[in-house]
Amino acid sequence: MSPEKFEPLIIGFLCNWCSYAGADLAGTSRLQYPSNIRVIRVMCTGRIDPTFVMAALARGADGVLIAGCHPGECHYIGGNYKAAHRMALLKKTLAQLGIEQERVRLEWVSASEGSRFASIVTEMTEQVRKLGPLGRNGGGEHV
Amino acid sequence: MSKPKLALYWAASCGGCDVAVLDTNEKILDIAGIVDIVFWPVAMDFKYHHVEAMADGSIDLCLFNGAVRNSEQKKIANLLRAKSKTLVAFGSCACFGGIPALSNFTNRAGTFERAYVEAPSNEKDNKTFPQAITKVSEGELELPEFFDTVLTLGQVVKVDYLVPGCPPPVDLILKLVDAFATSQLPPPGATLASEKTLCDECERVKEGKSISRIYRPHEIIPDTKRCLLEQGLICFGPATRGGCGQRCIQANMPCRGCFGPSAGVIDQGAKLLSAIASIYQGDSEEDITRMLDEIKDPAGTFYRFGLASSILKRKRL
Numbered sequence: 001m002s003p004e005k006f007e008p009l010i011i012g013f014l015c016n017w018c019s020y021a022g023a024d025l026a027g028t029s030r031l032q033y034p035s036n037i038r039v040i041r042v043m044c045t046g047r048i049d050p051t052f053v054m055a056a057l058a059r060g061a062d063g064v065l066i067a068g069c070h071p072g073e074c075h076y077i078g079g080n081y082k083a084a085h086r087m088a089l090l091k092k093t094l095a096q097l098g099i100e101q102e103r104v105r106l107e108w109v110s111a112s113e114g115s116r117f118a119s120i121v122t123e124m125t126e127q128v129r130k131l132g133p134l135g136r137n138g139g140g141e142h143v
Numbered sequence: 144m145s146k147p148k149l150a151l152y153w154a155a156s157c158g159g160c161d162v163a164v165l166d167t168n169e170k171i172l173d174i175a176g177i178v179d180i181v182f183w184p185v186a187m188d189f190k191y192h193h194v195e196a197m198a199d200g201s202i203d204l205c206l207f208n209g210a211v212r213n214s215e216q217k218k219i220a221n222l223l224r225a226k227s228k229t230l231v232a233f234g235s236c237a238c239f240g241g242i243p244a245l246s247n248f249t250n251r252a253g254t255f256e257r258a259y260v261e262a263p264s265n266e267k268d269n270k271t272f273p274q275a276i277t278k279v280s281e282g283e284l285e286l287p288e289f290f291d292t293v294l295t296l297g298q299v300v301k302v303d304y305l306v307p308g309c310p311p312p313v314d315l316i317l318k319l320v321d322a323f324a325t326s327q328l329p330p331p332g333a334t335l336a337s338e339k340t341l342c343d344e345c346e347r348v349k350e351g352k353s354i355s356r357i358y359r360p361h362e363i364i365p366d367t368k369r370c371l372l373e374q375g376l377i378c379f380g381p382a383t384r385g386g387c388g389q390r391c392i393q394a395n396m397p398c399r400g401c402f403g404p405s406a407g408v409i410d411q412g413a414k415l416l417s418a419i420a421s422i423y424q425g426d427s428e429e430d431i432t433r434m435l436d437e438i439k440d441p442a443g444t445f446y447r448f449g450l451a452s453s454i455l456k457r458k459r460l
Contacts, residue, residue: 049413049414049417050410050413050414050416050417051409051410051413051414051417051454054410054413054453054454054455055409055454057455058454058455058456071426078426081426082420082421084426084431085420085421085423085431085434086416086417086420086421088420088431088434088435089416089419089420089434089435089438089441090413090416090420092435092438092441093412093416093441093442093445094442096248096440096441096442096443096458097248097442097455097457097458097459098458098459098460099455099459134459135459135460
């Protein structure tokens with residue numbers, strides 16, 4: 001990694017029905033967005049355990065994007081509401097653990113919003129780049 | 144044939160685990176009858192050099208309580224590991240970091256600042272901090288080096304069994320001693336408690352998991368028969384290992400999670416966070432804001448006993 005430009009690693013958990021299709025549309029529409037995101041498809045944002053986000057951050061991710069169907073449009077009726085509750089509480093918890101709010105982001109992206117997906121990834125990559133790498137061990141394991 | 148040798152040690156702990164051993168009351172005499180206690184700093188006069196002089200593996204069972212937060216504790220953890228056939232992380236601090244691991248929300252400097260400057264019992268303007276090395280006219284004085292991060296015993300040495308609890312309940316201690324004495328310990332790596340969650344064992348009436356307001360324990364007097372979580376108290380039952388005898392639940396207090404994550408769970412705090420958030424009713428932004436407002440200190444609550452052993456282990460500084 002060159003010292004002048006830090007390339008953040010962002011893990012994206014995208015729901016199968018809306019946001020993954022939205023990301024697919026961004027690709028097939030030839031929209032440009034940073035390649036810093038690594039996408040993991042899940043069936044629903046309601047499937048995303050806070051453990052997944054913590055594990056990603058602890059194992060090398062600098063940021064985590066969670067994207068799902070707009071409120072009221074969940075394929076499983078209410079999974080995205082569960083996700084909204086969990087991620088809000090998770091973010092408050094992570095803040096206490098010294099992890100900046102911008103590193104974990106919950107967004108609603110429908111299957112037709114390829115351009116929205118591209119702009120979210122672009123914006124988030126720049127925000128996380130500004131924050132710099134997430135310390136792996138919180139400033140030293142022992143001393 | 145000589146009796147098996149037992150060692151007990153305390154590291155970063157409050158002493159409650161040692162008291163719990165004594166709480167076995169007259170059974171302690173039975174324990175003393177079947178084993179020779181070769182090291183127990185809190186109760187008997189043994190020195191480190193006595194342990195150093197023992198052959199490797201000559202201690203049959205070592206109960207190590209307390210987290211590891213300084214160089215002396217780490218050294219003794221390594222020493223006792225080498226000398227012990229079976230090493231048990233005894234109590235929540237040794238297993239998961241416990242209450243001392245709450246200082247993983249800060250570092251050595253922050254902990255010292257709190258303990259030696261901010262705490263109301265300190266003499267005003269006196270800023271004396273412990274130093275690893277102090278030079279005096281007679282030479283150098285040495286204190287153990289204090290770590291930035293509180294560690295579990297298992298993060299320092301290989302641990303054979305976990306016996307959780309703050310402190311471990313007496314019947315669990317007796318179960319451990321009995322299993323040891325009759326050579327019926329499970330395969331190494333096991334946690335000597337229940338495989339079920341606390342909720343699974345709890346006999347309170349559970350009607351349906353949904354809450355629309357979270358109360359702190361001092362805000363309500365809960366019904367003694369109904370599920371505490373359903374009454375709006377943050378109870379660790381869904382994410383915590385059972386086997387504790389439900390001392391808190393029976394005292395009408397919600398579980399605080401001292402038995403650590405239930406079987407198969409990696410991060411107790413994250414699981415509880417997930418459970419609480421998903422049963423909180425209301426889908427609007429205001430509902431979420433209200434939930435966040437009602438949970439004053441989520442990280443300190445969800446990781447009360449398990450910060451050191453959690454996925455993130457400590458605050459990023």
